[in-house]
Amino acid sequence: METTGAAFASRAAVSPRLVRKLPNVANWCTVTILLLLVFFPIVYLLIMSFKSYGEIIASFWSLPNPWVFDNYTRGWTVIAPYVVNTVPLVAVATFLTVVCSSLGSYAFARHRFPGKEFFYFLLLALMMVPSMLTLVPRYVLVKQLGLIDTPWVLILPWSAQSVAFGVLLCRSFFATLPEDLFEAGRIDGASEWQIYRLIAVPLSYPILVTLAVVDAFDHYNDYIWPLLSIATKANQVVSVGLTEFDSFDVIEFGPKFAAYVIASVPLIILFLLGMRYFIRGITAGALKT
């Protein structure tokens, strides 16, 4: 391993930069094949969601003929109530997480107070505790608190599970903001709350959106906890609702696939709104946190 990065870097200073634009055909081919494979199940899902049962049996490989839009009506009646249940819960839990994380990480990044290191270590330790370890006791707890089947039984534990990561993520971001800004605020007589609200938060929108996107995806996809803590079908969330369809009921194939597509709509919207921040946040900062 004689050719280390450092050796290359030192030689770079003396040699002229070569700008090569070599369209790498092999690269493009591999990427295209991989993309086709990645999207194959999704395309399959979309096509099947428009086919009737008879057509799936008779001509599996053909495109839908005719396109059975009724699949979507029937899928909608089953899955829409679950989606409507889930979206506000996810929104509130995500909002709560972002607010709590940004408040906490602001203090950890910009304040000095007795026990700061200790409290921060406590949060770090929490990252190591798998949600599995707390599953049973948490279930017993919410039962004792009488929270079963209420919105809070999802919102509060969801938030509690993401704030540790949230504080870690935001803290490193807050720490990079120049101290001068905060100093100027203090000189102008702003309170700590005002400095947080008017200086720190507006500057950290990218990281807050990243956190919100990660959390919203996580909560929307959660299955085990709602399965345990929501007892009534009318209050149930979408992950559990999707399992409503009997997996061996072949007649319902089309509507079932249509329901999967419908259940994706909130995530598609979220993707369009926040994916730029998410990708940038993860690629830029995954290891710096």
Place this chain on the structure above:
Amino acid sequence: MVTTQQARVPWPRRGGLSLLWWSIYEHRISYLFILPVFALTLVFSYYPALAGLVYAFTDWQPGLDQIDFVGLQNFVTMVQDRYIQVGTQNLLILLVATIGKYLTVPFLVAELIYQIRPYRAQYWLRTLFVTPLVMPTMATILLWQQIYHPSIGLVNNLLKAIGLGALARPWLGDPGTALGAIIFIGFPWVVVLPFLIYLGGLMSIPADVIDAARVDGATALRRIWHIDFHLLVPQFRLCAVLGFIAQMQGFWYILVLTGGGPLDATYTPALEMYYAAFRFGKYGYASAIALVLFIVIMIGTVLNFTLVKSSVEYEA
């Protein structure tokens, strides 16, 4: 809070402890800032975690009034539990598969995309590989269940179409293929999080280093081998840990797809914990399983960070 009441003295009268109270009172705003985080986690994370530690040593079952400490009995039961034994074997296979997935394809795709120019194409390809996130994970799992469907599934129809109809079978319903079918889900396994982590790592390699490699006539493969692997060790380490933790705890999709079956072909310890708690009401036993898994996760994580680090320092 106790602290604020004690600290209402106008000025520290004595040194030592009262000075600390005074200092805490002075910084009360900071504590207010971190209060929401700790209020939430205290109730829904710290308390359950500690309670779980205690439950692990009891015979607690819901509905029974008396809860007894049984020492290590739960752990003895666990060693003898046939489902734990089979589950551990399955888990080892799953762990190798998952960590393998996290370390290979996402890195390969990151490398391919990293070398693609113009940057605009790179950006869009990156987004495209992240796009499958828009499917709820439950929908993805259920879609794959349909892909494995015995009569109208994609896999069997594909086999028939290429003349290999004899191989068609109920992939998830056959004890010999169920675990393999579960592992195959998500093919070609471009796992999003590791992919973005590797890509981020590659993009943070200084341009000088890359240029120098080119000037020295290094091919892309040589560059990957001599530079990228070395500079991305932290990323590989992180992804290995993420895959390890995810697989140690992940059981929900097994619960949905096979429920651990057919027979015990897809059991895992985490699934057994779920059944122990919520099907058989053995909270004490379930907590013991969770505790053991937690300890294994801790050891695995620490080992990964110490071992991998030292070996690389040795090489460099």
